[in-house]
Amino acid sequence: MSAIYLPEDRYFNPACKEVALHLYGQVKHLPLVCPHGHVDPRLFSDPNYQFGTPTELFIIPDHYIFRMLYAQGIALEDLGVPRADGGPVEQDHRKIWQIFADNFYLFRGTPTGSWLNYSFYNVFAVQEKLTGDSAQAIYDQIADQLARPSFRPRALFDQFNVEVLTTTDAATDSLEHHRAIQESGWSGRILPTFRPDAVVNLDAPGWRQNLQALGERVGKAITSYKTFIEALENRRAFFRSMGATATDHAALTPYTTELNDQEAETIFQRALRGEASPDDAARFTGHMLMQMARMSVEDGLVMQLHVGSFRNHNSQMFERFGVDKGADIPVQTEYTRNLLPLLNRYGTDPRFSLILFTLDETSYGRELAPLAGHYPAVRLGPPWWFYDSLNGMAYFFDKVMETAGIYNTAGFNDDTRAFMSIPARHDVWRRAAANWVASLQVRGMIDMDDAEAMIHDLAYGLAKKAYKFA
Amino acid sequence: MSAIYLPEDRYFNPACKEVALHLYGQVKHLPLVCPHGHVDPRLFSDPNYQFGTPTELFIIPDHYIFRMLYAQGIALEDLGVPRADGGPVEQDHRKIWQIFADNFYLFRGTPTGSWLNYSFYNVFAVQEKLTGDSAQAIYDQIADQLARPSFRPRALFDQFNVEVLTTTDAATDSLEHHRAIQESGWSGRILPTFRPDAVVNLDAPGWRQNLQALGERVGKAITSYKTFIEALENRRAFFRSMGATATDHAALTPYTTELNDQEAETIFQRALRGEASPDDAARFTGHMLMQMARMSVEDGLVMQLHVGSFRNHNSQMFERFGVDKGADIPVQTEYTRNLLPLLNRYGTDPRFSLILFTLDETSYGRELAPLAGHYPAVRLGPPWWFYDSLNGMAYFFDKVMETAGIYNTAGFNDDTRAFMSIPARHDVWRRAAANWVASLQVRGMIDMDDAEAMIHDLAYGLAKKAYKFA
Amino acid sequence: MSAIYLPEDRYFNPACKEVALHLYGQVKHLPLVCPHGHVDPRLFSDPNYQFGTPTELFIIPDHYIFRMLYAQGIALEDLGVPRADGGPVEQDHRKIWQIFADNFYLFRGTPTGSWLNYSFYNVFAVQEKLTGDSAQAIYDQIADQLARPSFRPRALFDQFNVEVLTTTDAATDSLEHHRAIQESGWSGRILPTFRPDAVVNLDAPGWRQNLQALGERVGKAITSYKTFIEALENRRAFFRSMGATATDHAALTPYTTELNDQEAETIFQRALRGEASPDDAARFTGHMLMQMARMSVEDGLVMQLHVGSFRNHNSQMFERFGVDKGADIPVQTEYTRNLLPLLNRYGTDPRFSLILFTLDETSYGRELAPLAGHYPAVRLGPPWWFYDSLNGMAYFFDKVMETAGIYNTAGFNDDTRAFMSIPARHDVWRRAAANWVASLQVRGMIDMDDAEAMIHDLAYGLAKKAYKFA
Numbered sequence A, B, C: 001m002s003a004i005y006l007p008e009d010r011y012f013n014p015a016c017k018e019v020a021l022h023l024y025g026q027v028k029h030l031p032l033v034c035p036h037g038h039v040d041p042r043l044f045s046d047p048n049y050q051f052g053t054p055t056e057l058f059i060i061p062d063h064y065i066f067r068m069l070y071a072q073g074i075a076l077e078d079l080g081v082p083r084a085d086g087g088p089v090e091q092d093h094r095k096i097w098q099i100f101a102d103n104f105y106l107f108r109g110t111p112t113g114s115w116l117n118y119s120f121y122n123v124f125a126v127q128e129k130l131t132g133d134s135a136q137a138i139y140d141q142i143a144d145q146l147a148r149p150s151f152r153p154r155a156l157f158d159q160f161n162v163e164v165l166t167t168t169d170a171a172t173d174s175l176e177h178h179r180a181i182q183e184s185g186w187s188g189r190i191l192p193t194f195r196p197d198a199v200v201n202l203d204a205p206g207w208r209q210n211l212q213a214l215g216e217r218v219g220k221a222i223t224s225y226k227t228f229i230e231a232l233e234n235r236r237a238f239f240r241s242m243g244a245t246a247t248d249h250a251a252l253t254p255y256t257t258e259l260n261d262q263e264a265e266t267i268f269q270r271a272l273r274g275e276a277s278p279d280d281a282a283r284f285t286g287h288m289l290m291q292m293a294r295m296s297v298e299d300g301l302v303m304q305l306h307v308g309s310f311r312n313h314n315s316q317m318f319e320r321f322g323v324d325k326g327a328d329i330p331v332q333t334e335y336t337r338n339l340l341p342l343l344n345r346y347g348t349d350p351r352f353s354l355i356l357f358t359l360d361e362t363s364y365g366r367e368l369a370p371l372a373g374h375y376p377a378v379r380l381g382p383p384w385w386f387y388d389s390l391n392g393m394a395y396f397f398d399k400v401m402e403t404a405g406i407y408n409t410a411g412f413n414d415d416t417r418a419f420m421s422i423p424a425r426h427d428v429w430r431r432a433a434a435n436w437v438a439s440l441q442v443r444g445m446i447d448m449d450d451a452e453a454m455i456h457d458l459a460y461g462l463a464k465k466a467y468k469f470a
Helices: A014-027 A054-058 A063-070 A093-102 A111-123 A135-146 A153-159 A176-183 A207-218 A225-241 A261-272 A278-299 A315-321 A340-346 A363-372 A390-404 A419-442 A448-466 B014-027 B054-058 B063-070 B093-102 B111-123 B135-146 B153-159 B176-183 B207-218 B225-241 B261-272 B278-299 B315-321 B340-346 B363-372 B390-404 B419-442 B448-466 C014-027 C054-058 C063-070 C093-102 C111-123 C135-146 C153-159 C176-183 C207-218 C225-241 C261-272 C278-299 C315-321 C340-346 C363-372 C390-404 C419-442 C448-466
Strands: A032-034 A162-166 A246-251 A302-307 A354-357 A378-380 B032-034 B162-166 B246-251 B302-307 B354-357 B378-380 C032-034 C162-166 C246-251 C302-307 C354-357 C378-380
Touching: A014 A419, A014 A448, A014 B014, A014 C014, A032 A419, A032 A448, A054 A093, A054 A135, A063 A093, A063 A111, A093 A135, A111 A419, A153 A162, A153 A419, A207 A225, A207 A261, A225 A261, A225 A278, A246 A278, A261 A278, A278 A302, A278 A340, A354 A363, A363 A378, A363 A390, A390 A419, A390 B390, A390 C390, A419 A448, B014 B419, B014 B448, B014 C014, B032 B419, B032 B448, B054 B093, B054 B135, B063 B093, B063 B111, B093 B135, B111 B419, B153 B162, B153 B419, B207 B225, B207 B261, B225 B261, B225 B278, B246 B278, B261 B278, B278 B302, B278 B340, B354 B363, B363 B378, B363 B390, B390 B419, B390 C390, B419 B448, C014 C419, C014 C448, C032 C419, C032 C448, C054 C093, C054 C135, C063 C093, C063 C111, C093 C135, C111 C419, C153 C162, C153 C419, C207 C225, C207 C261, C225 C261, C225 C278, C246 C278, C261 C278, C278 C302, C278 C340, C354 C363, C363 C378, C363 C390, C390 C419, C419 C448
Parallel strands: A032 A162, A246 A302, A302 A354, A354 A378, B032 B162, B246 B302, B302 B354, B354 B378, C032 C162, C246 C302, C302 C354, C354 C378
Antiparallel strands: none
């Protein structure tokens, strides 16, 4: 038997390990600030929510995990991933777990592997390394614990020391679960985030149905661009009343442009008739990003922009299993010219705050750090998705910080739907940040006072400030 | 006199040297698997092949070397590089060697410099550093050894411990040297690779002559797209019968598209008349990549794609000296959108295997690792050409492995026409891989069992599996 | 009170510190060669020039500094930056200095922060770290010293051990200050550089006025493309007679193209009438780069090309404060195809020398190193602007040197208008270079003899040779 290998001084470069451990020690017990993520609020609205089997918890819903097995030729059906048509998939969760364990070596040296080991060891007290041989015993051990009250989400929320956790919610969402949480008297702080992509992007699947749902939500049919804008303003006000401090927007590119009301109305009417062209959709999204910035100036919601993912690249998989199945592939992304209209209009407004994310690391030093190091409104979000990793973070620090300084960045966010992985992800960030700050300190670039101030801000303060958590 | 400096612990970071040496020690004597390269099969079909002078061996045919001298203003004529028109060039090989030695300092800190030093020291037992002063003595020493039977290619093949070596061969090649090797009873495994660029790319120099040669080879004039496809299928079958396990394809971009038969025929007929436009050529190449994938699904040959080189950038040099003279310059390369048609059609087929190479490192983390970490058919080839270097490998490991994992990569290939450099190149890879795995181990990301499994796969197992060498 | 932290072994990786210190020790006292920069020659033409207040010296003219404060919401008016309309801005220099000191923490871990600390400590003997508390005392200390004769520019020039310093001067510049310096009998070597962007780029602000000024300078109205070319040749000859060894050219892209005389004349005439289109301007600039190369072949001036900056991105700031206010943002830049016409025409001419700079690091390994490692005329300039930093240099060494070798690079230039920062910037380069060479040495890639030769060339020899300083 082999033990899970998680030495206390992990992820630190030997050359600065002593200082890194010192800095990490200063922040490892700080509360977790989680300003952007995808955890389902139902976990917390139902005080007795249970996670199901280990396979339901770790494998079936997590595309970080099953895409790696799929890449080696294992069918998603054999991993229990639900089909879009409801057709049969593997139902034996022990069998799925065995496949996962047999192939756990695929995650050697990957962030997913380290998150899993952290969760097994620190949350479930699993000592043994997951292999084909240890698979069923570990399944038993995790299943046994998941049945206990101490493994219900609210209990884990406290154990994980989460100070605030935000969800991501459609513009049409009732936020009933957030309301239930607030009314339950439980002290956990779970806040919504306004994400209107499904109604703002004319080419979103089911756009007209989404629009109808939005109309129902605001009690007024949306028949024009003008009523559309009013509905969005209405919903933003509702989200704010429910505690939201931010919005989030996804697009293939950060293209922005300003249409006049008549142009916007014309495109909107074409879309209502189902006649919008791809160019209409791109221009309308670019225009709506400007509108969202305008509304943020007015209502103070922090605007987040996540761009550069070519969604559902594998059409066979999309047809069979739907969205978010590990088939989204990044594309090169241009910010300097694309954001020019938006930044010229709102980038210097003291009421505006824009947090940028990228899947194109080449833009860090070339475009994003210079933009964040100039415009008062711009902050850079942490490494996203594939770059939420040790190397991704090290590269981010090296490429961004010299130009932007740390104070034009927005700290960390875990951006996960896997609640169980949250402590592991923050721990990687805190260690990576401690390692980076220590590498500056041991090379004589900053003194220890600055190092201690920086690690505190990176681990805790910057996220809290950027997202306006009082 | 200065000695050649090749310490046994070279290329390892001091911070993980002990572990790196341990891991390197586990693989340094493993056989060399050489699944992609450009060594001339004549070296092995003639049991008495001799390499000629040191200058003929090291300088005249090697654009890695003479381009560096050329960049400092030394004429290729003075280095004995043959002119396209057969005009006079320097014939005194000792004089050329002296120029090379006088300027050997240009290679300080370069991979070419380290390959040369490795070959001098390990193959020819040269102890002294190459300088203007030591030039002629070293020339003598190398020339003396080249005359010995132990320095004939077959003997070196055994001494280098090559398990299998593949060549790269035109679709029209008779493979007579491969046949001669097989019939000679020599045990060395030299396999062909099917590379049909010269007939598939309509803008290849001499396309119509190439097509005529193809027709002669298959015994049927190629007058239509249909007969063209049949001829390619015929040749692939022949290559397979000669032991080929892979094909190779070069293009400026990885653009793929599917033409219907009539479109393909129309373009093909225009090309036969010499009337194909650049756009025709680009679309036809994009279509033929799809056809090659289709044939790979059917016949099981692994498909390699090498893209992104702008060939013969220096037109004066091209006119005077021809192709492959160190004047090929990379261009930015896009994969996510370009490969969409091919991957949607064949990327999930369990019979298909596609190995991708790039000269644009920005695509590693952004596009290639996500593609390889998703599509069952895709594997990533090692750092290519300018990136076949310590930094190139370190960057590849850092950018690719967190997302793709090592098991979606294809190990190493030396991709060289310089047979003498093969052990040096594999040694750099094995050391770079050992250093990378050790850096994970000493930072607590993997235990030693995983580290040992990973170095074995990186040094040996992955290449063998990816290229289907039984 | 905290002391400024500048340990003698700063910026070196612990793993190679001993060797790095040895190498750095060999070059730290070498004279400074400053082949490209923006220091005002008036500093040296007037033997009694004084720098003004600490705020005038360090803050008001330096966009590296005030853009970081601006990015955090501090108005440029409050920092005393002059408005284009001459409107009121803060005049109390102590108050501005206090704001700067209160926010000095923003520069933690940035190159600007390290240059400032170096200047405070080494030039002004400030011991205490700049904070809100220490602000006024440090202001007093610097102001006191600035009043002394030993802090006049000529005295500092000697103290800084500058061997040669070049300025950057418009084609229309009289070079009267350079003449005054030469005629003063002072031994300092201050040379002009010919920078004709304002007349060559048709879309330059005030192009027609600039052209008129050029005509006046050469004593002949410029009414045609032909007279324009003659005027430029005339001015280049004048610059050469004043000691210039180089020209400098800025453009958004490195696009080059060759127009015939009639096309060039047609566009030029349109521009004279104020009717040139953006496309005209782009093509004319591309053509003029070819003309500048042609003139360099004829007169031997080294041609520098600085491309990739999108100027004055923030239009509100541009209208209020004008150019060079920290609002220039880089864009992605393509070299392989753009430079093809120029390099095919002049790239192999032994009389031509072209030094390339980039703001797009992705081009280092992919395009620039292969170009410099092939074309005899091409050399790579050092990391520029945002990349004039420890990480920028480390990345440059790692991406460029394996392919180009150090001998196809042009050493360092400080590219600064902040005279006081020159020693600090060279010191960072020398330390970064020593660290890189040491990292090769301790990893067994080069012996100590090579290491010592390389650090000398990087710190001193390469710049001197590339810019033809005898």
